[in-house]
Amino acid sequence: xxxxxxxxxxxxxxxxxxKLVTEYRGTRYAGWQYQDNALTxxxxxxxxxxxxxxxxxxxxxxxxxxxxxxxxxxxxHFNGACPVPLDKLPLALIPFxxxxxxVKEAIEVNExxxxxxxxxxxxxxYQVWNKPYRSALLSPYTYHEPRDLDLGAMQEACKHFIGTxxxxxxxxxxxxxxxxxxxxxxxxxxxxxxxxxxxxxxGDAFLYNMVRIIAGTLLYVGLGKIxxxxxxxIIASKDRKKAGKTLEAKGLFLERVYY
Amino acid sequence: xxxxxxxxxxxxxxxxxxKLVTEYRGTRYAGWQYQDNALTxxxxxxxxxxxxxxxxxxxxxxxxxxxxxxxxxxxxHFNGACPVPLDKLPLALIPFxxxxxxVKEAIEVNExxxxxxxxxxxxxxYQVWNKPYRSALLSPYTYHEPRDLDLGAMQEACKHFIGTxxxxxxxxxxxxxxxxxxxxxxxxxxxxxxxxxxxxxxGDAFLYNMVRIIAGTLLYVGLGKIxxxxxxxIIASKDRKKAGKTLEAKGLFLERVYY
Numbered sequence: 001x002x003x004x005x006x007x008x009x010x011x012x013x014x015x016x017x018x019k020l021v022t023e024y025r026g027t028r029y030a031g032w033q034y035q036d037n038a039l040t041x042x043x044x045x046x047x048x049x050x051x052x053x054x055x056x057x058x059x060x061x062x063x064x065x066x067x068x069x070x071x072x073x074x075x076x077h078f079n080g081a082c083p084v085p086l087d088k089l090p091l092a093l094i095p096f097x098x099x100x101x102x103v104k105e106a107i108e109v110n111e112x113x114x115x116x117x118x119x120x121x122x123x124x125x126y127q128v129w130n131k132p133y134r135s136a137l138l139s140p141y142t143y144h145e146p147r148d149l150d151l152g153a154m155q156e157a158c159k160h161f162i163g164t165x166x167x168x169x170x171x172x173x174x175x176x177x178x179x180x181x182x183x184x185x186x187x188x189x190x191x192x193x194x195x196x197x198x199x200x201x202x203g204d205a206f207l208y209n210m211v212r213i214i215a216g217t218l219l220y221v222g223l224g225k226i227x228x229x230x231x232x233x234i235i236a237s238k239d240r241k242k243a244g245k246t247l248e249a250k251g252l253f254l255e256r257v258y259y
Numbered sequence: 260x261x262x263x264x265x266x267x268x269x270x271x272x273x274x275x276x277x278k279l280v281t282e283y284r285g286t287r288y289a290g291w292q293y294q295d296n297a298l299t300x301x302x303x304x305x306x307x308x309x310x311x312x313x314x315x316x317x318x319x320x321x322x323x324x325x326x327x328x329x330x331x332x333x334x335x336h337f338n339g340a341c342p343v344p345l346d347k348l349p350l351a352l353i354p355f356x357x358x359x360x361x362v363k364e365a366i367e368v369n370e371x372x373x374x375x376x377x378x379x380x381x382x383x384x385y386q387v388w389n390k391p392y393r394s395a396l397l398s399p400y401t402y403h404e405p406r407d408l409d410l411g412a413m414q415e416a417c418k419h420f421i422g423t424x425x426x427x428x429x430x431x432x433x434x435x436x437x438x439x440x441x442x443x444x445x446x447x448x449x450x451x452x453x454x455x456x457x458x459x460x461x462g463d464a465f466l467y468n469m470v471r472i473i474a475g476t477l478l479y480v481g482l483g484k485i486x487x488x489x490x491x492x493i494i495a496s497k498d499r500k501k502a503g504k505t506l507e508a509k510g511l512f513l514e515r516v517y518y
Binding site (some may be wrong): 022023024025028068072086090091093094099100101103104132133134135136137139140141146 | 281282283284329331349350352353358359360361362363390391392393394395396398399402405
């Protein structure tokens with residue numbers, strides 16, 4: 001009788017699925033996703049979990065993030081037993097993780113949950129430091145634009161991106177997306193502190209480099225190189241050359257994944 | 260006549276005194292002050308200024324800061340001609356400076372101004388990250404305390420530090436201060452974002468490691484190891500062993516120098 005119970009318990013634990021919410025500073029990493037011969041967040045986190053749980057752990061992430069991009073709440077999941085109580089997992093992982101990766105939360109989820117395929121949307125923000133001097137403290141987290149920006153024009157331009165459009169012109173060349181149609185639910189500018197501009201975006205999904213190209217296009221609007229009223233035509237052209245430049249990865253943050 | 264004017268102009272420029280306000284991330288540095296065989300902020304900034312101005316520049320800083328301590332508005336001055344317009348100096352220095360040092364402002368001051376001797380007071384803040392997980396983004400700028408802190412007790416303890424006291428017990432051993440009497444004008448706790456605790460202090464001057472020892476003592480109050488009512492006796496004892504531990508340099512920021 002007791003053996004039976006234990007077997008059931010083990011079987012149950014083996015089918016557990018754990019969702020992780022992770023914060024990371026992307027500076028040192030070639031992105032989230034595992035790559036041979038490159039430092040990735042996935043490899044570092046799988047190594048830490050495997051060492052703590054004393055078994056191989058394979059993670060499924062919500063999305064690749066590009067090299068150098070940061071995340072506040074990246075989501076991933078893994079299967080199988082976790083002898084460490086889940087509310088203690090963030091603290092227990094600290095000695096196994098580098099200081100630029102932190103697991104913020106671990107919760108048990110239904111087996112139908114999939115970090116990537118269950119995602120209904122994501123939000124990102126892009127940070128621009130807009131002072132004549134470069135911020136020494138925020139330079140790992142901001143793109144520096146010393147020239148004056150017309151924030152009203154940028155805010156106005158944001159409105160033209162919202163909605164469902166073919167964003168073929170806002171995608172790095174060489175990507176293999178099946179469709180380039182995406183929906184942007186919200187795009188707006190915030191100023192959390194003097195000199196710091198956050199371009200905040202929420203959409204169903206994003207093409208390769210899409211957020212950084214939108215940020216670069218809004219920067220061109222702020223500098224007067226593109227007029228806010230031209231945005232619709234630029235999207236319709238599907239021509240990468242008509243949009244602004246791809247801003248540096250270090251200003252980009254994955255903020256939240258919606259399920 | 261023209262030669263005379265030029266000479267006068269040159270003499271005038273040679274007697275100019277320029278005040279610099281500098282932000283830096285202290286992580287890589289052995290503090291502000293020049294040392295043989297160590298990377299210092301002063302040496303990096305003097306090198307950048309000398310390269311830009313094409314002449315040797317010697318800086319006088321408001322204070323040493325310890326290895327690893329950050330600064331938002333460190334003040335220094337130098338003498339002599341500056342052919343670059345002062346309002347353009349922050350931008351002009353960017354190519355000559357590493358990304359963790361930024362000159363925010365350069366203004367001409369009277370020759371009676373001295374970055375160190377004219378200082379009437381300084382303010383610092385110390386940052387504690389108080390969540391079970393370590394913040395990946397803020398880890399270079401925070402001390403991590405995962406245990407619950409009694410913020411009310413810490414706030415209460417702050418009051419007992421304010422005023423003029425002999426802080427001999429709040430000084431690293433080996434320092435050679437002539438007097439250990441200092442005046443604290445203000446000391447209080449702020450929570451700028453969920454999980455981030457700032458211990459903010461303003462005083463006339465500080466002994467070696469004094470802010471980090473006060474922060475460590477307040478942390479012990481938050482953890483219940485020291486009672487707020489014991490602070491006066493701890494100060495009066497002048498015994499370093501009665502105060503809390505010296506918290507890590509990476510949580511400390513020089514915020515402002517008062518003249």
